Amino acid sequence: MQPLDLPDSRLDQLFNPRSVAVVGASDDPVRISGRPLAYLKAYGFAGTIYPINPKRQTVQGLKAYPSLLDPPEIPDVAIIAVSAQHVLQAVSDAGKKGVASAIIMSSGFAEAGGDGVALQRELVRLGKQGGVRLIGPNCVGLFSASSRFYGTFTQSLDGGVPPAGGVAVVSQSGAYGGYIAYLARERGLGLNYWITTGNEADVDAAEAIAWLALRDDVQVIAVYLEGVRNGPAFMRALATARAARKPVVVMKVGRSAAGAIAASSHTASLAGTDAVYDAVFREYGAFRARTTEEQLDIAEACLAGKFPVSNRLGIVTLSGGVGVQMCDAAETYGLDVAPMPKPAQEKLRALLPYAAVANPIDTTAQVMNDMSLVAKNLEIVLRDGGYDSLVSFLTTVPAAKAYGTKLRDAILAGVAAAGGDRLAVLCMAAPPDAVKSYRDAGFLVYQDADRAVQVVGALTHFGRSFEVKTGLSVAGTAPRFEPNSGTLSEHVAKAVLGEAGVPFLQERLASDRTAAVAAASEIGFPVAMKIVSAEIQHKSDIGGVVLNIKDTSAAGTAFDTIMDNVRGHMPHADIDGVLVAPMAPQGVETIVGVMRDPVFGPVVMFGLGGVLVEVLKDVTFSIAPFDETEAMAMIRRIKGYTVLEGVRGAGRYDIEALAKVLAAVSRFAALNSDTIESLDLNPLRILSGKGGAIALDAVIVPRF
Template identity: 35%
Template sequence: MKFTHLFEPRSIAVVGVSDDAARPGSQAVRALLKNGYAGKIYPVNPKYDAFEGMKCYPSVEAIPEHVDLVVIGVPAQGVQPVLEQCVARKVGFAVILSGGFRESGPDGIERERRMLETARQSGLRIIGPNCLGFANIHSNVYAAFGSITREPKLKKGGVSLVTQSGGFGYSIALACAEAGVGFRHVIATGNESDIDTIELIDALIDDAETRIIVAYIEGTEDGRALLDVGRKALAAGKPVLLWKGGVTEQGARAAASHTASMTGNYDFYRALFKQTGIVELREIHEAVDYLKALAGGRYPEGGGVAVLGVSGGSAIVFSDAGEPEGLQLCDLSEETQQRLAKVVPNIGAVHNPVDLTAGYFSAANQDKLELALHAVLDDPNVHAVCINTATTGKAGSLVAAQVLARVAAGAKKPLVVFSSAPASQIADALSVFDEACVPVLPSPSRAAKALAMLARYREAQRRLAGHAGDPAASEDPAPPAEWSGAAGALSETQSKAILSAAGIPVTRDAIVQGVDAGVFDSMTAPLVVKIVSSDIPHKTEAGGVKVGIRTRGELESAIGEVLKNARSYKPDARIDGVLVSEMVTGGFELIAGVVNDIVFGPVVVVGAGGIYAELMRDSACRIAPFDEAVAREMLDELRCRPILDGVRGAPPLDADAVARALAALSRFAWSQRERVQEVDLNPLFVLPSGVAAADALIVLRGEGAR
């Protein structure tokens, strides 16, 4: 791993030690000593001859041996000279705990710029500044201060945490640790001047001891890199759980002021999560629940769940929470019900949910419980099992745990337990569950959401395995010659011609330079007339559109009227002519388009159009490029999706044609990402056979703008 000497340093110098126990450098050295770090420690401060019984050096340059990692805890003004000494001594890594950089104003921005320039020129890699540092729990490396160094000490495990906010990120770690989760690395990145969260996630994917990665970010400047590492983690079978802070406008402002990181549109982040299998977190308890559920490494192959237990109400709550997440209490086969009937009391129920009746969890019933569990696990309709022990006490819970541990050892399907009994009362059972990697959650709804997360992750793995190839793999075509030197909005005629060549169906059109009714004979009425001018992108506002034209006379009058209206609306507009189009009738209107985002690059958006556009605010987006399968997922997210299947006797509409058009639009947007800023297809008509863009707009950015 390229960060081996960062995470597994053979020697650490700590600059800024002091008799003041609150100083970051002092805390770092004492944490290294207290936790038994096995490498060499070099305290640095010219005011001291010794620190904590070790020789104290006046500078990094004065240390006689090579140093892998330098931890810097001096005031911001003193950081630059220390970095220059690190460069002189060919130190590979530095962790800058000090604040007072870009988060503090213009002087701090300049300090951070100089710091980064020094690092870039020399190859020195930096975590921070303005961070709590990191800890390698396995190797007792504590290049940190603050909460990371304090009790309770995290136990060893396979989870690595990367967080832009040290304080909040460590709150996540402590909550998970309280639930028994063990950690490999805990890394607080602060300002991320050099090494950022995405690069660290990438490195942790390659770390053999890291099985699951948790991250808290407030923003990233490179959404495409996050997309790439998300896909890499999915392919490696290492789940990434990510909490994105700053999802509201107010939250985004707070995020920017906290770490000076750039935040992107939250919808785009959520699209990225869906395209990579990254698991989104929104609550601390979700991190706890999901890590416990992922620990077993068992994933459902579908959404069918069998619920067994002693509380009917718990099953109802599970179902209420699970159904919106894609789970359902599946029908049990006749064979399964017959097997259950042999081990479930007569007053119970053998359909789903399975009512085991009160008092079932007992030593006398342990063999029956095991048979019941095997019966439902063997049912092909069942993809996961939830066992509701509810308020079962100490003895019964322990029996249930011992039986479930035996069953889970050979099970390929996930099992999850709901228990509301106090942890102090069922501590022995919880220990058995934990050893068997069977998650125990405090509510049925949290159990349902954990299983739904596992199902979504498994589905993302299947999509990745069945991916037909990278839509971006083909060579990018050259931009059209007429784009040279152009910027701003293209005319509808130009836009349609370009998009048609890219594989996106458009309406049949003809352009005239003035009043000309002769085009009427070459088209099928009804017709639409629109002004063609890149200076008038919003034609309706200018009176530049006439629809429903059915006669030659109406066409002649309409052409003259839109020309007159356009010249009145904007006298200096460059008018390229009048577009005459066959009017699309029937079908359903969608809006599709592209936004070339500064963080994520081109993003394709589709949503309900026409009268529904403002009324429903119904849209879905994905990061370009993508294939038709992803385009179908976008359509399936729309609330208007059932309309495409045909309603009230109307014929079904061609959803496959929409998917092909969206995939083509994504490839076009990606291939021309250096020049295309926006694309608008409004409306995009979905017909019983095919689609057609009745209007189109391409907005170019100036050459070299990106």
């Protein structure tokens, strides 16, 4: 892991300016170029505002100046809202004046293609030359609640601003960012910082995340992402947030092929393989939300500051049916609805003889006859049941005035008696004032049972992620690979990867029939033979493989057959010879591969292998390099993991040997990320018991 980036101090001025210039400021507060000035005035910006408009003496009641060079002081920030052809002059003037940052709302740059790309390059050059940090272009701006700086034109603020609070928003899309701001205000969800990054000519989402992660007044960061250009910087930003125990809730669009194309076009971003983004989020602890409602639910829930480190979930319900529904949801969201220990069950049964006491705990409505039983029940479930999280389904009981306050206080007492640090989520239907009283008491409250369990899963995701030690180097070494030709033959690829720690059979390369027969005799029958050529990857398809060769006569025939088949199908192929190897022991076939993602670099793929890999697509990805602990986690993620554990009487396979191979390949890929485009071990056969692992084929595609 590379050292974490130190945030640029100019971003402090950007979010908390003492003065701001609005270039192109309009006297009409409804126009895009008039909205930022109107918002700054309406929502209490305490600093000095300098409208820049050469055609007017005043703008919206404030003295106007002809250019950025004319205000009597150096503004901390310049908001630029002029047509694209005038933006370059404004940025140049900002540099001459000494302005630290500029928010460029103008469009017509890289997102438009053509001349816009060159225009954006010149924009970047002028910014660097003048020492001006740039937000945008093609962005909607930003705001900071603490400084009352509303440097944006989003119409979502027309009806008011969201309350101040611990949420920060980073959005590559201005429209989505504005939508989130509007919904946050409707929910009463507090936002302290909000930034739209647009084309990211300079400041990107990664830098914004890193800066926000180190702010004491930020508790959670909600991110809308269309693509990432600088993968290492983005990963360092997520690592910074995790080290600071700041949850990052990401809405990453472009999951479908059509969506990825649209995302790339919209922001001029390079969208990597979606599965690789999933791997990055998982490795660095970000949570990927699928819907806007989910993103807001989880961001809001993070403000409670309770992040379970165990996925054990206790469910208490007044309805057995909903208990089953929540169990189904728990499986979806990675939670363990384990039964309570027997002593805890017995204690609860003595208290509530009419209840189902395993888990879910169905108290039935009878428990409502005695609030002290409610409190004692929850205390036993949380303390003796060993659950870090609780979801309780209360139906509409809190809506009844006879129960509302009493029930709330009983639940509070029960949770407090169990230690008070457990996560308690309630599912109920009640009037807004009743729900508010529960939320004010510190509970997370939802009407839908699935949403309630989903939030627990997300908070547990963060709790477990925060326990991960960051910044540790991956032990071990790997050989350096220097390619001197195109795709390597299998024989050469095996020699390279063998040095990296990948196990192979003892094989011989035979260039003619006599050598093949001699090699087979020395190895010992039965043997396998296959063609060796850098130009032939799918050997079986052209008859380039013969298995179970039992004697010298069959060995000679096999050599002739292979050569005849290959010459018939690929007469011009450059052939190194035939590889002679002992027949491999039986085992489970897996695939290990490396691809070089254009954004994040080398990524290791693992899944069930052989010829079925393209059909089953049961694969998972991790960013290289990683250790054997991550390799084991990677193995367990595939759906077919139970096959490796042994099914229907079959013994367990050597998963530990598999993990060693994965970690070794990841180290090799990371060290040689500049010289390897991809590699494949397919199949990598995993043997039973402690028999190890053997790679039966290898392909390396160099990068030049």
